[in-house]
Amino acid sequence: MSLNTLFGEKKAEAKKIVFTSVDQYPEAPISLGTTLSNFTGDWRTFIPVVNEDKCVKCYICWKFCPEPAIYIKPDGYVAVDYDYCKGCGICANECPTKAITMEKEEK
Amino acid sequence: MEYKPIRKVVSGNYAAAYAALHSRVQVVAAYPITPQTSIIEKIAEFIANGETDIQYVPVESEHSAMAACIGASATGARAFTATSAQGLALMHEMLHWASGARLPIVMVDVNRAMAPPWSVWDDQTDSLAQRDTGWMQFYAENNQEVYDGVIMAFKVAETVNLPAMVIESAFILSHTYDVVEMIPQELVDEFLPPRKPLYDLADFEREPFSVGSLATPADYYEFRYKIQKAMEEAKKVIKEVGREFGERFGRDYSQMIETYRTDDADFVFMGMGSLMGTVKQAVDILRQEGYKVGAAKVRWFRPFPKEELYELAKNVDGIAVLDRNYSFGMEGILFTEAKGALYNTDAKPLMKNYIVGLGGRDFTVNDVRKIAENMNAVIEKGELDVEVDWYHLKR
Amino acid sequence: MEIPEQVKKKLTLPAEEYFYAGHTACQGCGAALGLRYVLKAYGRKTIFAIPACCSTIIAGAWPYNTLGANLFQTAFETTGAVLGGIEAALKARGIKVKGEDGVMIVGWAGDGGTADIGLQALSGFLERGHDALYIMYDNEAYMNTGIQRSSSTPYGAWTTNTPGGKRHFLEKRHKKKVIDIVIAHDIPYAATASVAYPEDFIRKLKTAQKTPGPSFIQLFAPCPTGWRSPTDKSIEIARLAVQTAYFPLFEYKEGKYRINMPNPKKEPKPIEEFLKLQGRFKYMTKEDIETLQGWVLREWEKLKKLAEVFG
Numbered sequence: 001m002s003l004n005t006l007f008g009e010k011k012a013e014a015k016k017i018v019f020t021s022v023d024q025y026p027e028a029p030i031s032l033g034t035t036l037s038n039f040t041g042d043w044r045t046f047i048p049v050v051n052e053d054k055c056v057k058c059y060i061c062w063k064f065c066p067e068p069a070i071y072i073k074p075d076g077y078v079a080v081d082y083d084y085c086k087g088c089g090i091c092a093n094e095c096p097t098k099a100i101t102m103e104k105e106e107k
Numbered sequence: 108m109e110y111k112p113i114r115k116v117v118s119g120n121y122a123a124a125y126a127a128l129h130s131r132v133q134v135v136a137a138y139p140i141t142p143q144t145s146i147i148e149k150i151a152e153f154i155a156n157g158e159t160d161i162q163y164v165p166v167e168s169e170h171s172a173m174a175a176c177i178g179a180s181a182t183g184a185r186a187f188t189a190t191s192a193q194g195l196a197l198m199h200e201m202l203h204w205a206s207g208a209r210l211p212i213v214m215v216d217v218n219r220a221m222a223p224p225w226s227v228w229d230d231q232t233d234s235l236a237q238r239d240t241g242w243m244q245f246y247a248e249n250n251q252e253v254y255d256g257v258i259m260a261f262k263v264a265e266t267v268n269l270p271a272m273v274i275e276s277a278f279i280l281s282h283t284y285d286v287v288e289m290i291p292q293e294l295v296d297e298f299l300p301p302r303k304p305l306y307d308l309a310d311f312e313r314e315p316f317s318v319g320s321l322a323t324p325a326d327y328y329e330f331r332y333k334i335q336k337a338m339e340e341a342k343k344v345i346k347e348v349g350r351e352f353g354e355r356f357g358r359d360y361s362q363m364i365e366t367y368r369t370d371d372a373d374f375v376f377m378g379m380g381s382l383m384g385t386v387k388q389a390v391d392i393l394r395q396e397g398y399k400v401g402a403a404k405v406r407w408f409r410p411f412p413k414e415e416l417y418e419l420a421k422n423v424d425g426i427a428v429l430d431r432n433y434s435f436g437m438e439g440i441l442f443t444e445a446k447g448a449l450y451n452t453d454a455k456p457l458m459k460n461y462i463v464g465l466g467g468r469d470f471t472v473n474d475v476r477k478i479a480e481n482m483n484a485v486i487e488k489g490e491l492d493v494e495v496d497w498y499h500l501k502r
Numbered sequence: 503m504e505i506p507e508q509v510k511k512k513l514t515l516p517a518e519e520y521f522y523a524g525h526t527a528c529q530g531c532g533a534a535l536g537l538r539y540v541l542k543a544y545g546r547k548t549i550f551a552i553p554a555c556c557s558t559i560i561a562g563a564w565p566y567n568t569l570g571a572n573l574f575q576t577a578f579e580t581t582g583a584v585l586g587g588i589e590a591a592l593k594a595r596g597i598k599v600k601g602e603d604g605v606m607i608v609g610w611a612g613d614g615g616t617a618d619i620g621l622q623a624l625s626g627f628l629e630r631g632h633d634a635l636y637i638m639y640d641n642e643a644y645m646n647t648g649i650q651r652s653s654s655t656p657y658g659a660w661t662t663n664t665p666g667g668k669r670h671f672l673e674k675r676h677k678k679k680v681i682d683i684v685i686a687h688d689i690p691y692a693a694t695a696s697v698a699y700p701e702d703f704i705r706k707l708k709t710a711q712k713t714p715g716p717s718f719i720q721l722f723a724p725c726p727t728g729w730r731s732p733t734d735k736s737i738e739i740a741r742l743a744v745q746t747a748y749f750p751l752f753e754y755k756e757g758k759y760r761i762n763m764p765n766p767k768k769e770p771k772p773i774e775e776f777l778k779l780q781g782r783f784k785y786m787t788k789e790d791i792e793t794l795q796g797w798v799l800r801e802w803e804k805l806k807k808l809a810e811v812f813g
Contacts, residue, residue, distance in 0.1 A: 005523075006505075006519050006523070007519065007522065007523065008504065010522070014524070017565045017566075019326070019329070022329045022332055022333070025326075025329045025330065025333065027209060027268060027305055027333055027337075028208060028209040028268070028305050028306060028318065029207070029208070029318065029319055029320065029322060029330050029564055030306050030316050030317065030318050031316050031317040031318075031320060031562060031564060031565050031566055031567035032316075032565040032566075033565060033566055033567070034522045034524070034562075034566060034567055034568070035522050035523070035524035035525045035526075035562045035566045035567065035568045036522050036523060036524045037524060037566070038524035038525075038526070038566065039524065040523070040524060040525075040526070043529065057509075057512070059509070059512065059513055059514075062513075063513075063514065063515055063700060064535065064700075064737050065535075066527060066530065066531050066532075066534040066535040066538065066736075067523040067525070067534070068519060068521065068523060068538060069523055071505075072505045072506060072509050073506075074506050076506060076508070076509050081523065083523075084523035084524060086529045087529065087733075088529035088530035088726075088733040088734060088736070089530070089732075089733055089734030090530055090733070090734050090736055090737055092734060093734040093735060093737070093738060094737055094738075102734070133591065133594035133595070134587065134590045134591055134594055136583075136586070136587060136590070160594070161594070162590035162591070162593050162594045164586050164587065164590050164630070165630070166583060166586065166626055166630075167622060167623070167625065167626035167629075168622060168623075168626075170579065170580070170583070170623075171580065171582070171583035171586075171622070171623050171626055172583075174576065174577065174580035174583035174584050174587065174623065175583045175584065175586045175587035175590065176587060177576070177580075177584060177587060178551065178574065178576075178583070178584035178585065178586065178587025178588040178590075178591065179587035179588065179590050179591035179594075180587075180591075181574050181587075181588070181591075182549070182587070182588045182591035182592060182595075183591060183595060184590070184591035184594050184595060186587070186591075200577055201577060201580065204576065204577055208574075308549045308572045308574055308588060309549070309572075309591070309592060309595065309597055309605065310572070311546055311547050311572070311605075315520075315546065315567060315569060315570045315571050315572055315573075316567060316572060316573070317561060317562060317564075317567045317569065317572070317573035317574075317575060318573065318574050318575060319574065319575035319576070320558070320561065320562055320563055320564040320565075320566075320567070320573075320575055321558060321559060321563040321564060322563070322564040323563060323564075326564055326565075
């Protein structure tokens with residue numbers, strides 16, 4: 001898996017946890033992993049597409065992403081972790097240069 | 108260090124407060140209600156006198172008292188509170204929370220009748236209405252048992268990670284002074300080491316974690332089973348802890364049902380709490396008068412000592428169950444429990460329910476004698492006159 | 503992916519993420535964004551208490567956790583009390599609370615859990631002076647149970663139990679001023695904040711971290727699902743709430759009021775600009791809008807006066 005995310009190795013390590021025997025359960029109901037194993041990208045109808053020609057690297061999209069699913073590449077441009085992006089469109093709405101557009105996603 | 112008890116003349120409530128102090132409780136969150144108040148007043152006095160550094164949270168309700176104890180216990184502290192009747196009822200939601208989150212909080216409930224009409228006197232319906240909350244329940248017969256009960260309850264609770272209630276009678280114990288043998292602090296410390304929590308919200312070395320998140324139908328069930336397993340484990344732990352307590356301090360609590368002169372008894376009186384002191388005294392007198400009777404004091408109502416009840420029930424002709432409580436639409440609560448516990452066994456004593464002492468109605472040795480006469484007649488006849496006897500009722 | 507060092511300097515918020523994706527907040531959820539900011543401000547060494555609310559779910563169903571901090575899920579009305587218990591335990595154990603290296607204890611409750619069912623525990627928490635922060639994230643209705651009105655729902659709003667209809671049965675009471683109730687306890691620090699202004703919010707979180715005693719932040723957090731608003735407009739709506747002075751941002755510190763936004767010297771934008779983006783207000787008549795506008799300006803004048811007299 002490429003590190004197309006804000007969460008680095010944590011995303012790669014995230015696993016679904018399913019128990020088949022009561023003995024596997026912890027004594028108290030405490031969590032055992034992160035939600036990073038839950039890919040919410042399939043909630044999406046519209047997909048944000050970044051146009052790097054227009055991007056001014058202001059990171060407002062990164063700032064306002066509620067997932068968060070926007071990460072920053074080594075070249076400083078932003079990109080979207082589509083495994084998690086639910087397609088709310090806040091990034092496109094807030095982008096001051098209209099560098100992000102929401103497009104109907106073909107599935 | 109050799110055990111030399113410190114004898115103090117104290118009320119049941121002060122016995123509870125001293126027990127909390129000697130258990131090295133770290134957080135107390137409580138709200139005042141008659142007749143519980145002198146417990147938390149005494150604890151405040153210990154703090155004011157510099158005897159302890161207990162963090163005392165004077166909350167704005169019993170609901171918040173339990174919530175604060177839960178927060179404290181989840182953060183690794185030994186937490187204690189006390190309440191009574193209406194206060195306990197207000198806590199109800201959070202009682203489930205404490206057991207579901209597996210927090211070994213210890214609480215003293217001073218048994219008091221539920222309103223309306225207002226009553227501040229002894230009645231077990233308040234605590235028994237919390238039967239299904241996942242709390243262990245220990246009923247104290249006297250002030251000494253209040254003191255011993257709190258210290259043992261912490262040890263049992265922290266072993267099985269479930270909360271425990273220690274229950275004493277309004278005024279009959281809470282405000283009545285008696286000699287209590289207290290244990291020197293170092294020896295309590297040996298008996299009750301610092302708590303080792305199942306989890307600790309202040310642990311930042313481990314991976315971040317949540318407690319009590321939504322469990323779907325695929326997982327909730329297993330967590331309920333875990334609580335039941337812990338309750339079953341508690342039965343063993345209670346007996347071990349009760350035995351250890353006896354070995355160290357001379358008062359044995361290894362029986363979950365304390366039996367008194369039951370060996371050759373035709374029938375026994377069974378009940379909980381302070382009224383069993385009266386019953387034991389009556390048994391001695393009745394024995395002199397030729398009745399072959401005994402007393403069975405249910406110390407632990409949760410977990411329910413089914414096995415011990417069976418051992419008792421198979422050897423007697425009858426059990427007179429004395430309930431200072433009532434489940435409307437049914438009968439006395441201990442009566443239901445005891446009958447239910449025996450149903451799938453070969454023990455079939457005649458069982459009759461006597462509703463006694465509700466709302467603090469006086470219950471005396473003479474009352475026990477009258478019940479004995481009635482129970483004797485029932486057994487001779489081989490059938491019940493009535494199953495549930497509102498014994499004191501003005502007719 | 504690690505954020506490049508030269509980029510980190512340009513960011514206006516802390517770069518570290520302690521809020522894990524894969525959570526189940528609705529699209530465009532203001533509460534999720536708010537949690538992300540709180541975690542950015544405080545990081546790993548934080549204990550959260552979250553009562554029944556949307557965030558119960560957002561924080562992850564068992565066995566998963568969305569927060570990069572420790573979390574105790576608690577009953578609806580108990581946030582304030584649980585915070586008190588946690589703080590007492592830390593004190594009893596000699597663990598440092600607040601400050602740069604101390605533990606942050608954070609209550610994170612919705613408007614229903616704060617303004618309604620949890621008000622008593624909140625008052626107790628504030629009055630007793632526990633060293634913790636209570637955040638009310640305000641999405642102006644019971645969203646997790648399906649958009650029922652709370653006492654924090656504004657005048658004229660549609661909810662599922664103020665459904666409008668033939669008899670124009672909409673919310674008929676103005677929004678409860680929880681922040682005023684909080685300030686009446688004279689705590690060291692109270693503030694309003696908005697997810698549209700995260701730099702301001704994080705500054706306030708840092709102030710709370712430095713201020714001993716209880717602090718309270720009321721965070722405006724849009725809910726596209728409950729507000730019947732487009733998911734991409736959450737930030738825009740939150741911004742307009744501030745610019746119209748419907749939800750002004752201000753601080754109360756040691757007895758002094760300070761308005762952050764909007765500019766008290768300028769006319770705020772008309773309330774319609776805030777209302778028109780949200781389907782929940784579409785049943786309001788012209789008179790309804792005037793009523794709400796009147797309330798907004800009255801409250802705004804009151805706040806300006808307070809800042810003038812106790813500034």
